[in-house]
Amino acid sequence: MAWREMTLTGWGRVHQARSRAARPERLSELQRALKGAEGTVAGVGAGRSYGDVGLNGGGSALLTTRLDRFLSFDEATGELVAEPGVTWRDLLDTFLPRGYLAPVTPGTAFATLGGGVANDVHGKNQETAGSLGDHVNWLDILTASGEVVRASRDQNADMFRATVGGIGLTGIVTGISLTMARVPGNTALVHSRRLPDLDSTLAALMEPRPGQPYTVAWVDALAGGRELGRGILEAAGPADGFVPEKQAKSLAMPLDLPGFVLGKAGVRAFNALYWRRVSAAGSEARVPWRKFLYPLDAILHWNRMYGRQGFHQFQCVVPHAGGPYAIRRLLEAFGRAGRGSFLAVLKAMGRPGPGDLSFAMPGLTLAVDIPNRPGVEELLRELEHITLDAGGRVYLAKDSALTPDAFRAMYPDLPRFRETLRRWDPEGRFETDLARRLRIREGA
């Protein structure tokens, strides 16, 4: 098995780690690589997680991107079996023309299914569709012992619960059975409307919307006072018919942007313009799923926008009870620090995730990019406190700053997760920088 010393970087570019990396091209090579790996091991997908969840400094990294095959697809039931390196982009390219869409997708199509399972990702339809794990029938997992184990809700159920959202600590997913959703066409009918303040934005998010399972509000994280929480609500559902999708050429962010571009004034101006883009009366448009689901994928390396210092993305979910108050406090904290970047994303969640460490819970979720500048730690600490106060939790796929105590309080099923790790990986073979930072294995 070929190894290479390399530096892996979180998508936010704040965290980096030096690892000994292998990129197996067959299942047998993956097994051999695990056996031959020195020290601790982390499975690594496309590197689209923001913080240190996909890093393993000083240990080994097993890249799964070359294990990218579909293993079966049942047109009648929509059941797909795939290897972990398959990306959402591949799902879209292969199955949308046949009338199937991934039931759940994160905000980038470049992420891998393996990484998606490990983070139990969700999308704009979380309220009705739940998280990725809700659509997974079973997983094949290469465990610390070197054998591949099948886990589902009925079979090795402890392993299934610990692997969905288990940020890679149970092993490396080698096969995923997933049920694809039927769609009547390749576009979404997207309704957009402008909302003047937080109350109206939250009220709009909570309205029942039959036929529009996808909902997201883009909120101006820098608007304060009466305009706090002003935003644009996008609600979408599948539209009928297949229209030719213009293969828009990707633009790439060629180099790191200098800091002043994303200074306070620049971002304020952008946010104000973005908000005014949509008329107060609202508008409706047919948008290709690709464009609706993955707006940022059109700009490759958009993470360079935040310059060399990189950025953090903060995402939390707070329960409905007290949720609006917590969201207001969070937005006020961004406003005070003057640091929220472009747009905050606000969504409703409807179902808890099926994993021990799944992020999702019914409530409101807020995500904001924060450029990495001096003082950012204090802001992140404050956001952590507000989240904790509200009984919410921070999303590990994005996190780079949570403390072990806060993590324990936010993830009540941690003891059960640890017990499962004790059973399946007593020697602590699988490890990541995030797991060390949050002391996830301590006591496991």
Added chain:
Amino acid sequence: MGRAPGAREAMRAATEGTWVILGASSPVARAFAREAGCGADLVLCGRDLDDLGRTAADLRVRRGRRVDVVPFDALDEASHKALAAHLEAMPAPLSVFLAFGSMPEQAEMDADPALAVKTIQANYGGAVSILQHLAPILERHGTGTVVALGSVAGDRGRLKNYVYGSAKAGLHAYLQGYRARMFRKGVKVLTVKPGFLDTGMTWSAGPLPMAMAPDAFAKAVMKAVRGKAEVVYVPWPWRWIMTIIRSVPEALFKKTNI
């Protein structure tokens, strides 16, 4: 008889009939099979049958074509014969993508002469054997394309890789003659000399300049299948790099460590 396979025939051969992929577990072969499977049935050949089964499943899902898996070992001539028999029954015309090979460290071969001979057998002898076995079928169909992966290593013997390089040099020469033979029956023979590819073969060398991803490589090769050239470097700048490397006088070249 005696006419060059025109662009139209080459195009037709590339989009219908059967592509047989020799050494189908390699990432470039896998990527090429995804391209070829857009219009043709596929026969995947190699030793790791479990892996080939997974690739076959992938191609069936993606392309909806017939995909067979046939055991093939470059060092086992009986498997060449059996493969030829299997291909008799596949839809015509037949096209071939020859991608098998092995590249042990030169130091290992310097320490073990038997390994050096085995490397020649696997890369050169095996290629000659299977192409000889397939020649009658190709000639009978009178169209189709043979794509064989040579190597820039075969353009000049180097200290670091001369056994493997010599096998590829032999293959290049063999393909020249094979091309002349096939030309007379309307079959195109394309020699592809890959430069650095971003695969497991080069992974431990660290990021290499201009290293090409397998899917980009496969697309470039398919473009060459449809084009006129019969010997191509992919990525193309290697043509000029190798022109320079070939022009260095032997007295000087032998002192280099490349």
